[in-house]
Amino acid sequence: MRPENFGLKIGIEIHQQLEMHKLFCKCPSLVNDPNPADVFFERKLHISSGEMGTMDAAAMYEIKKGKTFYYEGCSGSSCLIEADDEPPHNANIDALKTALEIALLVNAKPVDVVQFMRKIVLDGSNTSGFQRTALIASNGFIETSKGRVGILSICLEEEAAKKINENEKSVNYRLDRLGVPLIEIATDASIKDPEHAKETASILGMILRSSGKVKRGLGTIRQDINLSIKGNPRVEIKGFQDMRSIPKIIEYEISRQEELLKKGEMLKAEVRKAEPNLTTSFQRPMPSASRMYPETDIVTIPITNELLKEIKLPELLTNKAIKLEKEFAISPQLALEIAEDETYFRLLVERFKNILPSLIAISIVEVPKEIKTRFSYNASNKEIEELLGFLDKERATKEAMMKILEDRAKGKFVNIEDYKPADENIIVKSIEKIIKDNKNLSANAIMGIVMAKYRGKIEGKKVMEMIKSSLNS
Amino acid sequence: MSVKIGDFVDIAADGSNYKGRIMPNSSKDVIFLKLESGYNVGINRNSIKSIKLAKEVKKNNIKTKKTAVEQKKGLPKIAILHTGGTLASKVDYETGGVISRFKPEELLDLFPEIREIANIKSVFISNMFSEEMRFENYAKIAKAVLKEINSGVKGIIIGHGTDTMHYTAAALSFMFEHLNVPILIVGAQRSSDRGSSDAAMNLVGAIEFINKTEFHQVAICMHESESDDNCIILPAVKTRKMHTSRRDAFKPINDNAIARVNYKTRTVEILKKIEKEKPKKNVLKIKFEEKVGILKTYPNINANIIKCYKGYKGLIIEGTGMGHMPISQGENKKIFNELKKLVKSGCIVVMTSQCIFGSVNMNVYSPGRNLLDIGIISGEDMLTETAYIKLAWLLGNYKKDIVKELIKKDIRGEIKERILPDEYLSKYDFNKGTD
Numbered sequence: 001m002r003p004e005n006f007g008l009k010i011g012i013e014i015h016q017q018l019e020m021h022k023l024f025c026k027c028p029s030l031v032n033d034p035n036p037a038d039v040f041f042e043r044k045l046h047i048s049s050g051e052m053g054t055m056d057a058a059a060m061y062e063i064k065k066g067k068t069f070y071y072e073g074c075s076g077s078s079c080l081i082e083a084d085d086e087p088p089h090n091a092n093i094d095a096l097k098t099a100l101e102i103a104l105l106v107n108a109k110p111v112d113v114v115q116f117m118r119k120i121v122l123d124g125s126n127t128s129g130f131q132r133t134a135l136i137a138s139n140g141f142i143e144t145s146k147g148r149v150g151i152l153s154i155c156l157e158e159e160a161a162k163k164i165n166e167n168e169k170s171v172n173y174r175l176d177r178l179g180v181p182l183i184e185i186a187t188d189a190s191i192k193d194p195e196h197a198k199e200t201a202s203i204l205g206m207i208l209r210s211s212g213k214v215k216r217g218l219g220t221i222r223q224d225i226n227l228s229i230k231g232n233p234r235v236e237i238k239g240f241q242d243m244r245s246i247p248k249i250i251e252y253e254i255s256r257q258e259e260l261l262k263k264g265e266m267l268k269a270e271v272r273k274a275e276p277n278l279t280t281s282f283q284r285p286m287p288s289a290s291r292m293y294p295e296t297d298i299v300t301i302p303i304t305n306e307l308l309k310e311i312k313l314p315e316l317l318t319n320k321a322i323k324l325e326k327e328f329a330i331s332p333q334l335a336l337e338i339a340e341d342e343t344y345f346r347l348l349v350e351r352f353k354n355i356l357p358s359l360i361a362i363s364i365v366e367v368p369k370e371i372k373t374r375f376s377y378n379a380s381n382k383e384i385e386e387l388l389g390f391l392d393k394e395r396a397t398k399e400a401m402m403k404i405l406e407d408r409a410k411g412k413f414v415n416i417e418d419y420k421p422a423d424e425n426i427i428v429k430s431i432e433k434i435i436k437d438n439k440n441l442s443a444n445a446i447m448g449i450v451m452a453k454y455r456g457k458i459e460g461k462k463v464m465e466m467i468k469s470s471l472n473s
Numbered sequence: 474m475s476v477k478i479g480d481f482v483d484i485a486a487d488g489s490n491y492k493g494r495i496m497p498n499s500s501k502d503v504i505f506l507k508l509e510s511g512y513n514v515g516i517n518r519n520s521i522k523s524i525k526l527a528k529e530v531k532k533n534n535i536k537t538k539k540t541a542v543e544q545k546k547g548l549p550k551i552a553i554l555h556t557g558g559t560l561a562s563k564v565d566y567e568t569g570g571v572i573s574r575f576k577p578e579e580l581l582d583l584f585p586e587i588r589e590i591a592n593i594k595s596v597f598i599s600n601m602f603s604e605e606m607r608f609e610n611y612a613k614i615a616k617a618v619l620k621e622i623n624s625g626v627k628g629i630i631i632g633h634g635t636d637t638m639h640y641t642a643a644a645l646s647f648m649f650e651h652l653n654v655p656i657l658i659v660g661a662q663r664s665s666d667r668g669s670s671d672a673a674m675n676l677v678g679a680i681e682f683i684n685k686t687e688f689h690q691v692a693i694c695m696h697e698s699e700s701d702d703n704c705i706i707l708p709a710v711k712t713r714k715m716h717t718s719r720r721d722a723f724k725p726i727n728d729n730a731i732a733r734v735n736y737k738t739r740t741v742e743i744l745k746k747i748e749k750e751k752p753k754k755n756v757l758k759i760k761f762e763e764k765v766g767i768l769k770t771y772p773n774i775n776a777n778i779i780k781c782y783k784g785y786k787g788l789i790i791e792g793t794g795m796g797h798m799p800i801s802q803g804e805n806k807k808i809f810n811e812l813k814k815l816v817k818s819g820c821i822v823v824m825t826s827q828c829i830f831g832s833v834n835m836n837v838y839s840p841g842r843n844l845l846d847i848g849i850i851s852g853e854d855m856l857t858e859t860a861y862i863k864l865a866w867l868l869g870n871y872k873k874d875i876v877k878e879l880i881k882k883d884i885r886g887e888i889k890e891r892i893l894p895d896e897y898l899s900k901y902d903f904n905k906g907t908d
Contacts, residue, residue, distance in 0.1 A: 041698070041699040041700040042700045042701060042702060043669060043700065043701045044674070044701045044736075045668035045669060046584075046665075046668055046669075046670055046672075046673045046674075047668060068701075080718065080719065083699055084663065084669050085662075085699055085718055085719040085720060086717075086718040086719070087718060109487075109488035109489040111514040111515060111516070112486075112503065112514075112515050112516050112517040112520060113503050113505070113514065113515020113516070113517070114514075114515070115505065115512075115513040115514060115515060117511065117512055117513060118667070119511070120668065122668050127669060128663075128667060128668070128669050129667045129668020129669040129670075130667060130668065133512075134512070135508070135510070135512035135513075135514050138489055139488065139489040139490070153510070153512075155512070291511065292511030292512065292513075293666075294496075294498075294513055300498075300503075300505075300515055302503075302515070
């Protein structure tokens with residue numbers, strides 16, 4: 001156990017993609033366009049030698065590599081703006097409003113006038129050679145179980161192009177993701193410990209999702225960790241997507257730094273990449289403020305009172321969940337997930353009156369997850385709705401739903417009618433026959449035989465009751 | 474509290490405090506601060522409770538590392554003349570503004586790779602948006618070019634804003650009646666302050682072309698495609714800016730490119746025969762007639778517009794299709810009368826086409842023939858921009874009768890008798906460049 005005062009400072013940054021058209025053009029934010037690429041070009045990025053003195057270390061590091069960048073994109077999801085062959089259009093006002101909404105939810109103060117900046121990025125991930133980013137608000141806070149965590153800044157920026165592959169001389173990028181609006185939230189260093197970092201990330205994620213305007217799924221939210229110990233330079237850790245890995249990453253990084261210090265080595269301010277085993281490796285030097293200058297192609301945007309009045313703050317998902325939990329008698333965890341799709345859930349409850357709302361909740365939240373984990377099968381909403389309709393009409397069970405999905409996942413031809421609930425009298429008769437024919441079978445063995453035939457058509461619990469009552473009679 | 478641009482200040486405003494440096498774009502209502510994080514923010518002056526000077530800045534004392542300008546033996550000497558545009562601009566990271574850099578050492582700072590291929594002499598002429606160019610600027614540029622030629626250079630590069638680059642190219646073409654040194658006009662569609670700028674490659678392309686060929690006329694050097702692979706050398710009088718923002722905005726019209734310069738291999742691929750024989754002397758005629766205009770016709774055009782050209786010595790009409798104007802029916806008959814009056818008054822009226830591609834042919838339809846009958850001259854396949862510059866230059870230097878003859882004649886490659894099938898849009902695969 002480390003002493004309290006070993007000077008650990010932890011801050012996190014959250015990057016969240018928004019679900020709306022791109023920040024500076026009307027291209028859809030597909031992120032991963034399924035179409036084959038039909039736009040191709042190659043570029044070099046230049047830098048003047050006279051700037052080396054003031055040139056940002058991170059930018060220099062990239063440019064010295066002198067690589068050629070090959071880009072590919074789809075004309076459905078990228079235009080001349082992504083190709084850096086047209087100046088940016090006005091910032092997506094919905095993205096700005098969402099950033100303001102989030103800013104207000106974390107008690108931050110919006111700036112009076114927003115000015116987009118060019119943050120120099122020379123690794124090719126931005127065709128322009130810079131990322132456009134603006135400070136929207138600062139000086140906020142959120143409440144956590146271990147006290148307040150300060151929010152330094154809320155920024156609105158454009159997402160970078162996605163690297164496809166790389167070799168000594170060149171890097172290949174795909175343009176689909178370039179320009180997708182991104183909200184960046186940075187906390188101060190008041191995070192107490194690794195677990196607290198995870199909690200903070202989780203709360204911020206919940207707040208972002210409360211807006212209902214963020215993308216969901218793998219890769220749509222990323223966390224960075226800022227870390228320093230004993231007054232040493234700050235290290236930034238990037239490149240992990242699962243919030244649950246935060247505490248481990250922090251622990252490992254502290255140990256690495258302590259090792260170095262023990263050996264008498266100096267720590268450097270740098271950006272490190274999280275590896276799959278949650279240790280970190282050097283990625284590039286720490287960027288500095290000198291890599292930012294104004295984006296002169298975009299006019300400054302005043303945050304007027306009129307604009308602020310248009311912003312309606314949503315109810316936080318956690319608050320919604322508490323209400324849902326009570327109203328529908330569901331678990332807190334299920335309620336939190338349902339809260340993200342409350343309208344949809346209520347629609348289903350209205351539609352399928354014969355099914356308990358809790359079962360509907362399970363069907364849309366847990367069933368698809370379970371089927372995916374067990375059979376790598378993606379059950380669509382439409383499919384689940386069809387099955388709920390079947391349950392509703394035939395008074396079928398959740399088991400029937402699972403069995404149908406399982407059979408589909410296995411590639412079997414499925415006729416829903418075959419999964420109708422069985423006549424209980426027939427099952428009772430069948431149980432009695434088994435007992436008669438095999439005198440020494442245990443209840444579990446009988447259960448196995450019956451379920452092999454009737455699984456999905458009757459609940460297991462009910463079958464067991466029947467077996468027990470048959471054995472006792 | 475008196476604070477000024479560049480000062481470091483602490484500001485206490487409603488709801489938030491800011492520490493940073495005051496930026497030049499601050500106004501009487503808003504102070505823009507560069508924060509320590511690098512972000513700029515605007516703070517309404519009326520929301521500021523207090524503003525404290527943290528560090529006064531006496532003057533802008535940014536020191537840039539100076540690059541020694543050494544002349545390398547064996548490398549050709551090339552003069553770069555600056556007229557403006559984004560070719561030589563860089564960011565002032567202190568203020569965030571984009572500033573132009575013209576001194577030789579600054580140029581080498583901006584484009585370190587050019588020191589390997591040429592000894593550069595840098596000449597400042599002006600720093601203007603190219604749409605601000607007037608005939609007097611053309612004269613100034615031409616004289617500066619001649620001065621550098623006489624000092625003995627292998628070639629001239631003119632850094633120019635892209636908007637009217639093709640007008641200046643045409644002007645220089647006509648002004649130099651004889652020319653024995655190449656003049657390459659180079660611009661950038663993305664300013665050189667950004668990593669993705671096309672400036673460096675366009676400059677390298679022009680230098681390599683000068684170094685490796687016998688070319689001794691005026692040409693434009695820009696990107697061939699959206700890619701940083703090839704530069705294209707384009708004929709001064711047959712090129713037009715065809716896109717507002719793309720790197721490959723400049724395209725040859727009714728003509729083919731002169732050469733292609735590969736940025737990676739530095740090879741020059743000649744696409745069109747280059748005249749080897751050079752004139753002994755350079756002859757420069759810098760006069761232009763001021764009273765020359767361009768009129769684009771359109772449906773429902775009012776006859777009074779033509780009256781505006783009263784007293785003009787020359788007018789280019791950018792007609793529809795093969796060289797037409799509404800002159801035959803109803804209200805349009807007034808236009809015909811006004812045109813008749815204008816030509817009669819001594820104005821030389823030349824017809825070009827707003828189709829851009831293809832040649833004017835005024836014999837095909839009767840309105841065209843009627844326009845010819847009143848003395849309007851067919852501009853053949855000349856670009857409107859080139860025809861305008863040519864007419865103004867001819868009127869500035871020749872008698873009217875000779876002007877009438879020369880305007881129809883090809884004198885710098887501006888009129889081609891044969892337009893080839895591949896000299897049209899369909900040849901551009903916009904992702905791969907011209908072929």
